[in-house]
Amino acid sequence: MTAVVTKSETPADVAAASAPKVMLEACDIVKDLGSGAGKVRALKGVSLRLNAGELTLLMGPSGSGKTTLLSILGCILTPTAGTLTVAGRPATGLNAEALANLRRTNVGFIFQSYNLFPTLTAEENVRLVLDVRGERGSDAIVAAQRALHKVGLRHKLKSYPANLSGGEQQRVAVARSLVGSPSVILADEPTAALDSENGVAVMSLLSQIAKDRSRAVLAVTHDPRTVPYADRILRIEDGLIVGEERRAEGVETVHELARTRKRKANA
Amino acid sequence: MSLTLAFRNLFHDRVRLAVTLIGILFSIVLVAVQLGLYLGARGMIISMIDRADGDLWIMAYGTKNFEEAQPIRARERYVALSTPDVVSATPLVTAFTDWRKPTGGSTLVVVIGADAEDGGIAPWNVVEGDVSGLGARDAVMIDKTYLAELGVKGVGDTAQVGASRVRVAGLTEGIRSFTVTPFVFTTLNRARQLIDMPADNITYVLVKVRPGADVEKVREAIKAKLPGDNEILTRAEFRERSLGHWLFATGAGVALLGGAILGLIVGTVIVAQTLYSSTKDHLPEFATLRALGSSSGYINKVILMQAGLSALIGYGLGMTIALTIVYLSEHTALPIVMSPGLAALLLALTFVMCAVSALSAIGKVMRIDPAMVFNR
Numbered sequence: 239m240t241a242v243v244t245k246s247e248t249p250a251d252v253a254a255a256s257a258p259k260v261m262l263e264a265c266d267i268v269k270d271l272g273s274g275a276g277k278v279r280a281l282k283g284v285s286l287r288l289n290a291g292e293l294t295l296l297m298g299p300s301g302s303g304k305t306t307l308l309s310i311l312g313c314i315l316t317p318t319a320g321t322l323t324v325a326g327r328p329a330t331g332l333n334a335e336a337l338a339n340l341r342r343t344n345v346g347f348i349f350q351s352y353n354l355f356p357t358l359t360a361e362e363n364v365r366l367v368l369d370v371r372g373e374r375g376s377d378a379i380v381a382a383q384r385a386l387h388k389v390g391l392r393h394k395l396k397s398y399p400a401n402l403s404g405g406e407q408q409r410v411a412v413a414r415s416l417v418g419s420p421s422v423i424l425a426d427e428p429t430a431a432l433d434s435e436n437g438v439a440v441m442s443l444l445s446q447i448a449k450d451r452s453r454a455v456l457a458v459t460h461d462p463r464t465v466p467y468a469d470r471i472l473r474i475e476d477g478l479i480v481g482e483e484r485r486a487e488g489v490e491t492v493h494e495l496a497r498t499r500k501r502k503a504n505a
Numbered sequence: 506m507s508l509t510l511a512f513r514n515l516f517h518d519r520v521r522l523a524v525t526l527i528g529i530l531f532s533i534v535l536v537a538v539q540l541g542l543y544l545g546a547r548g549m550i551i552s553m554i555d556r557a558d559g560d561l562w563i564m565a566y567g568t569k570n571f572e573e574a575q576p577i578r579a580r581e582r583y584v585a586l587s588t589p590d591v592v593s594a595t596p597l598v599t600a601f602t603d604w605r606k607p608t609g610g611s612t613l614v615v616v617i618g619a620d621a622e623d624g625g626i627a628p629w630n631v632v633e634g635d636v637s638g639l640g641a642r643d644a645v646m647i648d649k650t651y652l653a654e655l656g657v658k659g660v661g662d663t664a665q666v667g668a669s670r671v672r673v674a675g676l677t678e679g680i681r682s683f684t685v686t687p688f689v690f691t692t693l694n695r696a697r698q699l700i701d702m703p704a705d706n707i708t709y710v711l712v713k714v715r716p717g718a719d720v721e722k723v724r725e726a727i728k729a730k731l732p733g734d735n736e737i738l739t740r741a742e743f744r745e746r747s748l749g750h751w752l753f754a755t756g757a758g759v760a761l762l763g764g765a766i767l768g769l770i771v772g773t774v775i776v777a778q779t780l781y782s783s784t785k786d787h788l789p790e791f792a793t794l795r796a797l798g799s800s801s802g803y804i805n806k807v808i809l810m811q812a813g814l815s816a817l818i819g820y821g822l823g824m825t826i827a828l829t830i831v832y833l834s835e836h837t838a839l840p841i842v843m844s845p846g847l848a849a850l851l852l853a854l855t856f857v858m859c860a861v862s863a864l865s866a867i868g869k870v871m872r873i874d875p876a877m878v879f880n881r
Contacts, residue, residue, distance in 0.1 A: 305879045314796055314875045335800060342798025353793040353878055357513030362506065369506035370799040414797075426879050 258289035261421045261454035262311060267320035269306055269477075280306040282477040283320070288422060293448035293455045295464060298474035304458045305426065307474065311456065312345050312424045313337045325421035342371055346415030348425035348444075348457075352407040354399040360386060360410045361395040367418050385413035389443055405436025412443050423447065425457040429464055441467040507803060511810035514787055522815075525779040529819025529855060530826065532772020537827035537851055539765035541834075541841035543758060548842060549683040550751050551744045553617070557626040559595065559711030560720050561585075562743050563727065566736045569754075570747040572615050572684060574599055576706040577735055585710055588726045590718035595625030597709040598693055600700040601686065605665040606656025614655070614689045615682060616666065618696020625711045628690045633660050634675020639692055644674035650838055651687035652676075666699040683751050685838045712737075769858055776819075777862035780812055784866035788873060795875040808866050812859035820855045824848065 269281040280303045288294055288311075298304050309315040310322065313329050316337070322329040325344040332340065346367075347353075354363050365382040368374070373381075386395055389409040399407050408428060415423050425444060429437035445467040448455040457464065465471065473481035515522055553571045554562075563585060565575035585594035598618035605611045619625040627636050628646045638644055643663070647655060657664060663672045666689065682688055689699075697704060714723050724737050731737070738746065752758025784791070791804055827843065834841040 309876045309879060312796070314878075338795065338798050338800055340798075341796065342800075345798070347796055347878070349793075349878055353789070353796075355510065355513075355790050355793070357517045358510065362509065366506055366510070366794075367797055370794065370797055370803055374506070 258291060259451070260287045261290050261325060262288040262456075263323045264307075264311060265321045267307070267310055267317045267322065269303075269310060269315065270318045271306070280477055281310070281317070284474070284477070284479055285320075286472060286479060288454035288456055289470075290421075290454050291449060291451045292469040293445050293457065293467060294470045294472060295468040296456060296458045296472050296474060297460055299460070302474045303477040304460075304474055308424055308426055308456070308458050311422075312347060313340045343418075344421045346418060346420035346423040348408070348411050348415050348423065348428050350427035350430050352399070352404075352411045352431075354407055354410055354414075356399050359396045359398055360391060360402065360406075360413075363399070363410055364414045364417050367414055371418060381417055382413075385417040386410070388416065389413045403436070404432050405439055408432060408436065408440050409443065412440065412447070416447060419452075421453060423453060423455045425455065425459075427459055427461070428457055429459065429461045434463065437461065437463050507807050508810055511807050511814060514783065514790075514807070515811050515814055518783065518786070521779055521783055525776055525783075525815050526819045526822060528772055528775025528779065529815060529859070530823040531775070532768045532858065533820060533823025533851060533855060534826050534830070535768030535771070536765045536854065537823070537843065537847070538830060538841055539761050539768060540847055540850070541827070541831060541843055542839065543752075543761040543765070544842040544844065544847060545834075545840045546683050546752065546757065546761070547748060549681050550747050552680065553626065553688075554740060554744050554747060556629060557597070557711055557740075558624050558713060560714040560740060561712040561724055561727070562738050562740070563594075563710035563712060563731070563735055564708070564738065564743075566734050568736070568746075569750040571743075572599060572601065572682070572686070574708045576702060576708060577710070579705045579707045581731060581735060582707070582710045584730045585712045585727050588723060588730065590715045590723050591712055591727070592715050593624070593711075593713040595619065595623040595711040595713075596693055596707040597625050597711055598696040598700070598702060599708045600696075600702065602667055602700045604655055604687070604689065607662065607664050608656040610656070612654055612656075612687070614666070614687045615684075616689045616691065616696050616699050618691050618693045618699075620693050623693075628675065628677045628680065630678045630680060632676050632678045634673075636675070638674040639690065641672075641674055643670050643672045643695075644691065645671045645695075646675040646677060646690040647673060647687055648677045648680045650679070650681055650836060654838075655687055667701055669695075669699055671699070679840075681838055681840065683757075769854060773858045773862050776812070776815065776859055777865050780808070780815070780859075780862050781865045781869065783811070784808060784869055788869070789877065791870050792873050792875050792877045795873060796878045801871060804870050805867050808863050808870065809860060812863035812866075813856065816855045816859035819859075820852055823855075824851070827851075 265285050267281050267284040271278050271280045284307055296304055310317050313324060324340055327340060329340055361382050364385050365378050368378040368381060383395060386392065389412050391406060391409055394402060394406060428440055432440060441464050444455055444457060471483050472479055563581050565577050568574045579596060582594045582596050585591050600616055601613055602616055603611045604614040621627045621636050621639060639646060652658060655664065657673055660673050660676060663670055680688055714720050720739060728737055794804055831841045831843045
């Protein structure tokens, strides 16, 4: 799409207006784990931006620092050095309660093992996020139900996790990450515990969620099935970002992938 | 939601819940029985002093309690009566003596002698006969609780006290002695006769002071006229001295309170242990809550609610059992008392016990690393 320049706007203004909004920015993040002789530098100066409306994949081999980086970006771990800004708010130098507050208001999480509360129904699991934020009553119930409708679980509101399939549980987790309208959604290996069909369904959901221009989505993964859904792929190795590519750059799209699958099935 | 989560966490593991509830229940019943016995004992120890109509008690120096008193001269009564602001001075006789049962054998009793017309002390809660009946020959009144122990069946039965014959002229209900020694009410002179006390001796003089007069000044005035082997106590002082003797000098009260404290400690340990292991089991969920941004206050609230719910359920069950025991003990020589105050205290103690028990669980959760959510 071409931006139209009006008389009052300079080209720089237009460029700024059309530039994606940065929802999360990390600069020179360093993280040391352990202490003394066992100290390991897990991250060696990572800088990245998560833009609104984008699904970014963070890919890398085991031990490359993916989960450590995700923990820092999610304000769960604090970096040894570097700065982090989430939704325009600085996240470095904060105490545990302030970080919890930042997570509560700006970050949604999706975990590999879903991390649902086994004693709560799907709707209650989603509503818990709102309850933690002090949002209660009928509005919270409606919001939780709406989030579950969005992930296609309208009929499973009162189901307990034990009565849901893995895919359904992960969709509840997606709904839970969405319900508080966070600026950033961070997913840790969201498809790792799922079969192919459910993996595709969850990634489809994430790519739809990422289309929202008020939100950025980052998924840590080493699952190649997720690649077609990404707008951007960051590659991490040995605690450093070693590459960044756009999906369009030679990677099969979701639709191409579907066609390939169909062809294979017909053959 | 926090309440729902606490409730579901609690009921998720029924076996652990049962252990928790048994711990609380055991603790409540033990504390209720011990404190109920303490209250019952306290009531029995001070019942005579509270019932007696006197602001000041003249007694032999060093008297430790109501039942165990040495004789004093009867004329001390007139010394008191001659003191300004004294309305009345009533003589009273008490002493331990033997009651020979008509069926054979004997038992120790406390004879209380006072003349009803003097208004010093008279049997109360009379369920058979009448206080005025004590004026009849050989008449005594006893409590229903001790009928079997005294070897009599009811009004009209006779027995022997000292060298004299006595006849049961009336029955009371609920006048029991801390020493489990039955009280035997009779007139002043008959009491002297039963315990073989000289006619010019008594045990106490109950002094009633004119309303509005300074009790302390009256005491000083009487004291100045009495020989040094007597002492004068106010009702409150005599009550405290009797309680101090029976409950603390003998160690009985300390044992009861010690049992109650032990109950609380055992209950706290059991609840703490089960709550801690329950929290440990739910640790990944608490880590998830923390990762989702819940404040530590929210998590503490969930744990405290679990403890509070345990306390409420445990209290309900424990009180049901405790009240049954109280009911069963009602007509025994050692009744357990359950007052609204004690019930409220037990509820408060249960909540405190559960809250203290929750501290270890809260400590565990506070050390939680929310990053563990990525390692599950």
